[in-house]
Each structure stands twice: as structure tokens, then as C-alpha cells.
Amino acid sequence: MAREDAVIVNALVRQALVAAQEVMGENGLNAVLRTSGLERFIGAFPPDDLNPSIQASQYARLNAAIEEFYGRGGRGMLRRIGKASFEYAVREQAALLGIAGVALKLLPERQRIKFILNSMVGALKKSNAQVEAWVDDSGVRVAYLESTCAICQGRTSETPVCHLYVGSIGEAVRWATGREHEIIETQCIAKGDPHCRFEVGDARDA
Numbered sequence: 219m220a221r222e223d224a225v226i227v228n229a230l231v232r233q234a235l236v237a238a239q240e241v242m243g244e245n246g247l248n249a250v251l252r253t254s255g256l257e258r259f260i261g262a263f264p265p266d267d268l269n270p271s272i273q274a275s276q277y278a279r280l281n282a283a284i285e286e287f288y289g290r291g292g293r294g295m296l297r298r299i300g301k302a303s304f305e306y307a308v309r310e311q312a313a314l315l316g317i318a319g320v321a322l323k324l325l326p327e328r329q330r331i332k333f334i335l336n337s338m339v340g341a342l343k344k345s346n347a348q349v350e351a352w353v354d355d356s357g358v359r360v361a362y363l364e365s366t367c368a369i370c371q372g373r374t375s376e377t378p379v380c381h382l383y384v385g386s387i388g389e390a391v392r393w394a395t396g397r398e399h400e401i402i403e404t405q406c407i408a409k410g411d412p413h414c415r416f417e418v419g420d421a422r423d424a
């Protein structure tokens with residue numbers, strides 16, 4: 219895989235670290251920062267700006283380290299961190315996400331899902347013009363795709379590995395629709411696919 223090692227900006231790294239600390243606690247986060255070579259962030263999160271922060275491959279290593287740290291529980295942990303990341307974005311980065319003052323109540327559910335997924339694409343592109351992400355509205359299920367996914371940069375796996383992304387998209391869709399929807403990663407670059415693809419499944423009424 220000869221993908222270029224893209225750069226992730228401070229705001230997105232900060233979002234992930236705040237979320238990871240919320241979910242894992244300070245000791246848990248510090249342990250994985252050490253094993254993934256990111257100890258410089260221990261007690262020193264990057265500022266909330268769009269300056270370059272780390273390489274995508276380092277972000278991927280952090281994701282892999284969290285999964286290894288928790289073993290069988292790693293996938294669920296990463297989903298929770300993804301959920302907390304989106305919550306942080308709504309709280310602290312609503313302008314970047316383009317959702318400040320937006321009212322979705324009158325829109326049909328599918329429109330709301332497309333709105334929030336397109337907002338995520340827009341925020342990512344604002345943070346890095348090299349990002350290739352888009353929304354596929356042509357199928358029964360709305361899907362979110364990214365061919366520059368940082369979570370699986372340099373990783374190989376027989377099954378999809380972008381659990382943090384699944385958690386963020388799930389929370390984004392819940393925020394936009396008021397209901398839980400199952401998010402399924404049907405394609406993943408770590409498996410050899412050309413992009414990571416996340417489909418928004420049926421609503422699950424809580």
C-alpha cells in the first residue's frame with residue numbers, strides 16, 4: 219500500500235485524545251500513548267487549531283494500541299471513544315462541523331443523515347485539503363466513505379478495523395435523527411479495499 223502518509227491537524231488529535239481520556243481514564247490513555255510512541259502528548263494535548271500535528275500512521279498506531287490494550291474489549295472501547303469524539307466536536311467545534319444553529323427537525327430522516335455525514339466530510343476537508351471522503355446516497359443505505367482513512371493507515375487485517383470511526387458516525391447519526399442506527403463497516407483499506415465504507419443501517423428504537 220503506497221498511500222502517502224497524510225498529516226492530521228491538532229484539532230482532530232485533540233478531539234481524539236480528550237475523548238480517549240474520558241473513556242479510558244488518564245492512566246489508560248497514558249499507557250497507550252507510551253506504547254504508540256506518542257508520549258509527548260502525556261499531560262500536553264495539542265491546541266484546538268488546524269496546524270499539522272501527527273502523521274496518519276501514528277494515529278493508526280494509537281488506534282491499534284488501544285485495541286491491543288483492551289484485548290477483546292478493544293473494539294467496544296474504540297467505538298465509545300469515537301462516540302465521545304463526536305460529542306466533543308459538537309460541544310467545542312460546532313463551527314468547524316458546520317452545525318451551529320442548524321435545525322433539522324422538519325427534514326425527513328434520510329436528509330438528516332445525509333446532512334450530518336456531509337458535515338463530517340466538510341469538517342475533515344477543512345482540516346486537510348488532501349482528504350478524500352464522500353457520502354454515497356445511491357443505495358438503499360446511505361454510506362460514508364473515505365479513501366484516506368487515518369485509522370487504518372499502514373495496517374492490515376482480515377476484518378475491518380476502523381471501530382473509532384464507526385462510533386463517531388453512529389453518534390453523528392444519533393445526533394441528527396434522535397435514534398440509534400446500526401453502523402456497519404462493509405469495506406476497509408486494512409482488508410485491501412480501496413476505501414473504508416460505513417453504511418447506516420436500520421434504526422433501533424431505544
Ligand SMILES: [Zn+2]
Nearest residue numbers: 367370380414
Ligand atoms: Zn479505515
